Amino acid sequence: EALGFSFLPPFYGSKSGKWEKFQKGANFAVASATALNSSFLAEQGIHSVSTNISLGVEVNSFKHLLPSLCSSSSNCKELLRKSLIVMGEVGGNDYNHAFKQGKNIENIRRLVPLVVDIISLSIKELIELGAVTFLVPGNFPIGCSPSLLTNFHGSEKDQYDPLTGFKETLKACCGIGGLYNYDPLIYCGYPPLKQCCNDPSSYISWDGIHYTEVVNKWLAHTVFEELMNTIPRLGSLCPSSTVNKLRILYPMFGV
Numbered sequence: 001e002a003l004g005f006s007f008l009p010p011f012y013g014s015k016s017g018k019w020e021k022f023q024k025g026a027n028f029a030v031a032s033a034t035a036l037n038s039s040f041l042a043e044q045g046i047h048s049v050s051t052n053i054s055l056g057v058e059v060n061s062f063k064h065l066l067p068s069l070c071s072s073s074s075n076c077k078e079l080l081r082k083s084l085i086v087m088g089e090v091g092g093n094d095y096n097h098a099f100k101q102g103k104n105i106e107n108i109r110r111l112v113p114l115v116v117d118i119i120s121l122s123i124k125e126l127i128e129l130g131a132v133t134f135l136v137p138g139n140f141p142i143g144c145s146p147s148l149l150t151n152f153h154g155s156e157k158d159q160y161d162p163l164t165g166f167k168e169t170l171k172a173c174c175g176i177g178g179l180y181n182y183d184p185l186i187y188c189g190y191p192p193l194k195q196c197c198n199d200p201s202s203y204i205s206w207d208g209i210h211y212t213e214v215v216n217k218w219l220a221h222t223v224f225e226e227l228m229n230t231i232p233r234l235g236s237l238c239p240s241s242t243v244n245k246l247r248i249l250y251p252m253f254g255v
Helices: 038-043 055-068 073-081 092-100 105-109 111-129 146-152 213-229
Strands: 084-086 133-135 168-172 203-205 247-249
Touching: 055 111, 073 111, 092 105, 092 111, 092 146, 105 111, 146 168
Parallel strands: 084 133, 133 247, 168 203
Antiparallel strands: none
């Protein structure tokens, strides 16, 4: 919205050959998708019950779509040169699935460099195609997520002070019961849960997993009004780099 665009149409679920609507962008996000390949995660005892799509699948889908948007390799490079690639947030579900399936923190820490590597490799793939400008959000601060706090809560709530005017920093707006207004068996919108809090704008978490609209607006404002004016070009940081024309907006939260 800050860039004047409508919501980007989803790639998955669109009919093959009906791709004119992607001329101004496409959304390859899939609920519960992971950064790491689903078969690799399964070998670690980590499963996604709703999809087997990973970042590699999404990148391949993008590469499959690209020829329909430009007539030649040089035209595709020019199109990508003028485009913004938003890579993520991705990787959070790798950790979420692991936590919910009983993996301990050491198991999950071992995933972090693997997730970072696959994101880096995916970015390099797109650079080779001609992409120049990337926005790479880091993982959300999952230590504040009601869904995880419900299962892994401690006694240090006073460490989570509201810094941005939000009154409810840990509870879900649309939820039911418990310390964090979250029940892993009753999702927002499911019976009997069809009502939300009176003032979602005062909450950080919408349903215990996702942010409220006002939080996403706050993050977008931070990116477009503040970070865009302060983050240096990568080329000025490492002039000998072979990708010195690449501009990456570094993660806001880290992993």
